[in-house]
Amino acid sequence: MTRNSQAPRIAKSRAGIRPRPGRTRSGNGNAHNDLMNGEIGLDALAGHAGYAVRRFQIWIFQDFIRTLGAVDIRPTQYSVMTVIGANPGLSQMAVAKRLGIERARLVHLLDSLEQRDLVSRVKSATDRRSHALHLTPRGKASLAQFKRLAAEHERHVAEKIGKDNREQLLRILSAFT
Template sequence: MSKQEQLKLGRLGDFIGFRLRRVQNHLAKDFENATKDYNLRSGLFSSLALIAANPGVSQNEVAKTVGLDKSVAVQIIDELEHRGLARRERSKVDRRRHALYITDEGQIFLNELFDILDDNEKRVLRQMSDSEQSLLKALLDRIYDVL
C-alpha cells in the first residue's frame, strides 16, 4: 500500500500509544526476520542485554524491567543458562535470590544481536538528524518515567 493509499488513522492518530505500537511492531518484525537463525524467544535478547549491563541483577529486576511475568522470566533465565549465555549465582547480599551474570559466550552472542539491531534501526533513524534522535529518546524516556 503506497503512502497515498494508507488508511486514515482517524481518532487512533490522536494517541501516542497507538503510534508507538505501530513503529515498535515494524521494528520488532524486521529484527525477528533478521535474527530468525538465532532461535530467540520473546524477552531473551532484552533479558540478556539487561544482565550484561547490570552484573548481579536479580531475576525479579529483569522481569520487571522487561515487563515479563515472573514465571516467564524464570523460563527465559533457564534457557539463557542452558544455552551457556548467562549464569546464576547465589547473591552474596541476599542468599534467598540469585544474581545473574553474562558469560563470555553470552557477550559474543549479545554483540552479534546488537550489530543486527543497530543495522535494523539505522535504516529507520537515518530519516532524522542526530538532535532529533536525541530528542526522541529523551521524550520516550520522559513518557516511560511517568508510567
C-alpha cells in the same frame, strides 16, 4: 408450491438486486473493494498517540526479529542479556523490575537463555532465595554479536523515520525508560 418450484423464482429475484450506491461486488462476495485495498478509515485513531506507538512497535519488532533472525534472539531476550551484561550479579527480581517483565515470564526466559549457555544463575551469597545473574563466556561473545546486529536494526529505524526524528523520539520516550 414445492421447494424446487420456488428456487428459480428466488434466483430470478436476486438477480435483479443491485448494490447500494458506493458499494461494489467482487468475485469473492466482498461488498467493499476499498476495504480490501487497505483504504479503511481510522477516524479518531489517527490522532491517538497510543495507536501510533503500537503500530510503530509492531514495525520495530518485525524489523528487529528479521535483522536478528539468524542468531535466534528476540527483543526481550536481547534486553535481558544487555541489562545482565551491564550489571553482572543482578538478581532476577531486579532485572524483572527494571525491564517491566513479569517474574514468571522472566524465569521462563532465563531458562531458555541458560539452556543455550548464554546466561548463568548463581545462588546469591547474601540471600539464599535469590540468584545472581551473569553472562557466560559464550553469552558475552554472543551479546557482542547481537549488539552489532541491533545497531544495524537501529540504522533501519533511522532510514524509516530519519536520523533526527529517531533522536527526538528517543528523547521523548526517555521519560518512560
